Amino acid sequence: MHELGITRSVVAICAENSGGAAVKRVTLEIGKLSAILPDAVRFCFDICAKGTVVEGASLEILEIAGQARCKSCGGTVTLAELVGRCPCGSNDLQIVAGEELKVKEMEV
Amino acid sequence: MCVTCGCSEADQVAVIDPDTGDQKIMSHTEAHAHGHSHTHDEDNSNKHEQHEHPQNHSHHSYAVSDSGSAAVMARSHSRTIELEKEILGKNQLIAERNRGWLKAKGILALNLVSSPGSGKTTLLEQTILALKSEFEIGVIEGDQETIHDAERIRATGCKAVQINTGTGCHLEADMLERGIKSLDPASKSLLFIENVGNLVCPALFDLGERAKVAILSVTEGEDKPLKYPHMFRASELMILNKIDLLPYVKFNVERCIAYAHEVNPKIEVLQVSATTGEGMSAWYEWLRKAESTVRT
Numbered sequence: 382m383h384e385l386g387i388t389r390s391v392v393a394i395c396a397e398n399s400g401g402a403a404v405k406r407v408t409l410e411i412g413k414l415s416a417i418l419p420d421a422v423r424f425c426f427d428i429c430a431k432g433t434v435v436e437g438a439s440l441e442i443l444e445i446a447g448q449a450r451c452k453s454c455g456g457t458v459t460l461a462e463l464v465g466r467c468p469c470g471s472n473d474l475q476i477v478a479g480e481e482l483k484v485k486e487m488e489v
Numbered sequence: 490m491c492v493t494c495g496c497s498e499a500d501q502v503a504v505i506d507p508d509t510g511d512q513k514i515m516s517h518t519e520a521h522a523h524g525h526s527h528t529h530d531e532d533n534s535n536k537h538e539q540h541e542h543p544q545n546h547s548h549h550s551y552a553v554s555d556s557g558s559a560a561v562m563a564r565s566h567s568r569t570i571e572l573e574k575e576i577l578g579k580n581q582l583i584a585e586r587n588r589g590w591l592k593a594k595g596i597l598a599l600n601l602v603s604s605p606g607s608g609k610t611t612l613l614e615q616t617i618l619a620l621k622s623e624f625e626i627g628v629i630e631g632d633q634e635t636i637h638d639a640e641r642i643r644a645t646g647c648k649a650v651q652i653n654t655g656t657g658c659h660l661e662a663d664m665l666e667r668g669i670k671s672l673d674p675a676s677k678s679l680l681f682i683e684n685v686g687n688l689v690c691p692a693l694f695d696l697g698e699r700a701k702v703a704i705l706s707v708t709e710g711e712d713k714p715l716k717y718p719h720m721f722r723a724s725e726l727m728i729l730n731k732i733d734l735l736p737y738v739k740f741n742v743e744r745c746i747a748y749a750h751e752v753n754p755k756i757e758v759l760q761v762s763a764t765t766g767e768g769m770s771a772w773y774e775w776l777r778k779a780e781s782t783v784r785t
Contacts, residue, residue: 383658383690390576398572405567409576416693416719463718464752473754482576488569 384421385429387482391422392429394484395438402489404438414447414463414479438487447479502664504671505651507639515667580694583662587669587697591680597780598680600660600698602720604713605686607706608730610638612763612772613681617645619773624780625678629668631660631685638683648672659690662697679780688717699783700725703756707731707738711745718752726757728772733762 395404407426411419419442430436447460453471460479466472502515575581591598601609610630617626628649630638639651650671652664665682674680682698684691692701703724705713708731714721721727727749729742746758759775761768 383693386657387576390579394572394574394576398570398574416689463722464715472751484572484574484576486569486571486573488567 384417385425387417388422388425388429391426391484392433392435395435395487396433399434399487399489401434404435404487404489406439406441406488407435408441408443408485408487410443410445410481410483410485412445412447412479412481414460414476415482417482419444443485445479445481447476449474449476501655502657502667503651503653503655504664504667505636505639505653506671507636507643507649507651513667513671515664577693580662583666584695584697587662587665588699589697590669591697591699592783594674595677595784596674596680597678597776597783598682598696598698599779600682600684600691600696600701601704602684602688602691602701602724603686603704603706604688604709607686607704607709608763609683609686609704610641612704612728612730612761613683614641614645615763615766615769616681616772616776617642617647619769620679620776621645621647623777625675627672627674627678627680629665629672629680629682631664631683633657633685648674654685658685658687659694660684660696661694665696679776688713688720692717692719692723699779702726702728704728704730705745707735707740707742711740711742712748714745714749714752721749721752721756724753724756726759726775729758729760730763732760732767733765 391407391409395407409422411417411422422442423440426440430438447462449458449460449465450456451458451467451469451471452473452475454467454469456467456469458465458467458474460474460476464472465474467474504513504515505511601613603609613628617628620626626647628639628642628647630642630649630651631654632638632651633654633656635653636651639649642649650668652660652668654660654664660682668682672680682696701724703721703726705727707729710716714727729745735742742760749756749758757775759768759771761772763769
């Protein structure tokens with residue numbers, strides 16, 4: 382349930398940056414290879430937002446697909462999960478996308 | 490509410506000295522009162538001394554009280570504020586500060602992670618007994634409740650403090666910072682941080698350690714590296730513990746190691762029994778080697 386703490390941080394970051402204005406929409410970037418479940422964040426969001434300037438805001442989550450660079454052949458590999466292999470056979474992969482955990486923007 | 494750890498007023502973390510019973514409760518304000526200008530009032534004016542600035546913005550372009558890191562675009566009735574803020578950014582900031590402090594003191598700090606019951610504390614007890622003539626050793630114990638583990642470590646004659654996370658399922662960088670202050674580890678010492686038994690959440694939170702060491706016992710499933718890839722990917726070393734029990738359990742060592750390498754091709758693997766001492770000398774060698782590179 383680390384999503385609860387994560388969601389609290391999201392709400393707090395928005396509240397700190399809204400200048401006191403009510404927040405209407407929050408957009409997050411969550412990588413598919415991060416250990417964060419978007420549904421769990423959605424579940425926690427309204428509870429965490431209650432009583433703050435973020436209360437009532439809609440939550441938009443952009444899920445970023447996993448992508449890695451193969452250190453053996455230099456090719457680019459799309460990863461559906463953290464563990465994967467390059468078509469060349471190597472599993473020595475450097476993840477270049479999919480680990481994002483970011484508050485991208487908000488509408489006030 | 491606190492941005493650093495997401496804690497609320499109700500969440501309390503306790504740093505406990507098992508010798509004196511001295512207990513410090515980290516309220517969420519106190520927990521972060523350590524040099525950065527993090528406050529909990531509504532006034533944002535002084536809060537962002539340490540923030541990172543995205544390129545090409547100026548501080549006075551926008552009429553928003555906290556325009557420090559926010560690019561604001563006016564719309565007809567509402568406006569979008571581009572934040573681009575890492576959700577775990579503040580934890581990372583404190584972790585890097587811990588790392589710098591530890592490096593400056595020449596301390597090798599290792600973050601030990603595992604499921605509950607993998608034998609972390611027994612492994613530590615044996616390690617301390619074997620190496621205490623060679624190194625000064627300090628231990629920071631993380632558990633949700635009780636000071637049992639810190640008491641076990643103290644019984645070996647080594648310095649230990651207990652951090653009780655309450656409902657928290659992992660240690661965070663600010664808790665380590667407080668733990669270090671309470672423990673006051675010596676220069677050029679070894680510092681073991683025994684994280685809360687949990688193979689999920691501690692993978693996400695950098696504490697400022699030199700490396701994570703994952704401990705897996707043969708009484709658990711051999712496919713744990715595949716089931717919890719984040720943790721084994723984040724670790725430099727996997728210690729396979731309780732190998733004295735291999736004759737009694739269904740556990741395929743080769744397959745387990747193959748799974749670990751599938752998740753993390755670079756992970757080193759050591760097979761030990763903390764109870765019988767088998768394989769422990771290789772772990773001590775690993776520690777000596779890691780310690781010798783701390784100051785480089």
